[in-house]
Amino acid sequence: MRITEARVIVTCPGRNFVTLKIVTDEGVTGVGDATLNSRELAVAAYLTEHVVPLLIGRDPARIEDTWQYLYRGAYWRRGPVTMSAIAAVDTALWDIKGKVAGLPVYQLLGGRSRSGVTVYGHANASSIESVLAEISSYVDRGYQAIRVQTGIPGLESTYGVSAGAHYEPADAALPTENVWSTAHYLDHVPRVFARVREEFGPTLRLLHDVHHRLTPIEAARLGRSLEPYALTWIEDPVPAELQEGFRLIRQHTTTPLAVGEVFNTIWDCQELITSQLIDYIRTTVVHAGGITHLRRIFDLAALYHVRSGSHGATDLSPVCMAAALHVDLAIPNFGLQEYMRHTPATDEVFPHSYWFEDGYLHPGEEPGLGVDIDEEQAARHPYRPASLPVNRLQDGTMHNW
Ligand code: CS2
Numbered sequence: 521m522r523i524t525e526a527r528v529i530v531t532c533p534g535r536n537f538v539t540l541k542i543v544t545d546e547g548v549t550g551v552g553d554a555t556l557n558s559r560e561l562a563v564a565a566y567l568t569e570h571v572v573p574l575l576i577g578r579d580p581a582r583i584e585d586t587w588q589y590l591y592r593g594a595y596w597r598r599g600p601v602t603m604s605a606i607a608a609v610d611t612a613l614w615d616i617k618g619k620v621a622g623l624p625v626y627q628l629l630g631g632r633s634r635s636g637v638t639v640y641g642h643a644n645a646s647s648i649e650s651v652l653a654e655i656s657s658y659v660d661r662g663y664q665a666i667r668v669q670t671g672i673p674g675l676e677s678t679y680g681v682s683a684g685a686h687y688e689p690a691d692a693a694l695p696t697e698n699v700w701s702t703a704h705y706l707d708h709v710p711r712v713f714a715r716v717r718e719e720f721g722p723t724l725r726l727l728h729d730v731h732h733r734l735t736p737i738e739a740a741r742l743g744r745s746l747e748p749y750a751l752t753w754i755e756d757p758v759p760a761e762l763q764e765g766f767r768l769i770r771q772h773t774t775t776p777l778a779v780g781e782v783f784n785t786i787w788d789c790q791e792l793i794t795s796q797l798i799d800y801i802r803t804t805v806v807h808a809g810g811i812t813h814l815r816r817i818f819d820l821a822a823l824y825h826v827r828s829g830s831h832g833a834t835d836l837s838p839v840c841m842a843a844a845l846h847v848d849l850a851i852p853n854f855g856l857q858e859y860m861r862h863t864p865a866t867d868e869v870f871p872h873s874y875w876f877e878d879g880y881l882h883p884g885e886e887p888g889l890g891v892d893i894d895e896e897q898a899a900r901h902p903y904r905p906a907s908l909p910v911n912r913l914q915d916g917t918m919h920n921w
Pocket residue numbers: 557689729731781831832833834835858908
């Protein structure tokens with residue numbers, strides 16, 4: 521079997537997605553997600569100009585060699601654009617391998633290690649009282665884990681809380697500006713979880729996304745203030761380039777830490793894992809080099825009691841979600857899978873076999889990944905420039921969004 525064609529498909533059913541479709545001379549095709557929110561065209565160009573020409577004529581069965589060829593052969597290694605492009609190729613090749621074997625990809629990864637993939641939903645609301653209603657609606661649908669984000673009194677806007685039903689952060693062609701106050705935030709968040717625990721009791725699994733906005737000692741203060749509410753994790757407490765900064769957080773609090781959605785290789789989290797500075801690693805199929813590299817990260821994590829908690833926002837396409845579920849089902853150290861639920865318009869472009877039931881997602885038994893892209897539907901939704909916001913402190917200092 522040989523690769524004869526690879527199409528890079530950019531579509532925007534409400535938000536932009538980039539998909540790679542690999543075609544072989546025996547008619548078997550595979551898909552990979554290459555979406556990098558608000559940098560989509562960078563990855564599309566990297567694929568079109570620098571990867572697709574290398575794929576034509578290659579044996580699609582040689583997944584590892586292709587990964588090494590695209591990683592080592594690029595010379596300029598790592599980074600979200602390169603690794604998202606490699607991820608798309610890798611994911612599509614696993615899809616093809618599953619189809620050729622007549623097996624769902626999780627069977628090629630060692631088979632099922634659990635009955636289903638426990639997911640967490642997003643309860644977002646402007647106030648504490650309105651977020652309680654959101655949480656109830658998730659509990660009623662069987663969710664066993666819920667991320668809780670609310671507005672911050674005194675701040676006009678904050679991460680994770682939207683006006684509409686579906687939270688989509690890339691909200692304008694050019695970056696919108698948000699204003700941030702750590703003081704307002706640290707004062708408010710413990711009150712949110714005190715109220716949530718009062719309402720829902722001690723065992724519902726609660727998570728919170730700090731979204732890179734604190735310093736290590738501020739994160740330590742937040743973690744300590746949330747200890748009475750026993751969260752499953754606080755996520756991205758600080759920007760994680762400084763991996764050793766997590767040591768400072770660790771010294772002060774037992775609140776579990778999750779990080780990794782912006783990571784794109786094992787080297788971004790090697791110290792965090794081997795020094796047990798985190799409890800969950802949130803790397804994803806689409807941004808961390810595909811199934812092949814993600815498994816390496818999760819296998820390293822398993823040696824240090826670190827569990828997976830993969831990113832699953834709506835700016836990762838159903839192709840990524842499908843691939844993630846095959847990995848989640850098979851690995852021994854699965855923790856949680858984020859599941860923000862795509863819109864019906866997105867689901868129409870990406871028909872898939874995964875389904876939700878009683879708080880679990882199931883990838884289905886289709887050979888391969890069980891997802892595809894309907895290229896006719898995709899063509900109906902042209903690309904639309906969309907940028908993620910930026911964030912400044914109240915005095916105008918540039919901060920982390
Ligand atoms: C967030 C994301 O889902 C999450 O945990 O961090 O919403 C993130 O802001 C977006 O994926 C960025 O594109």
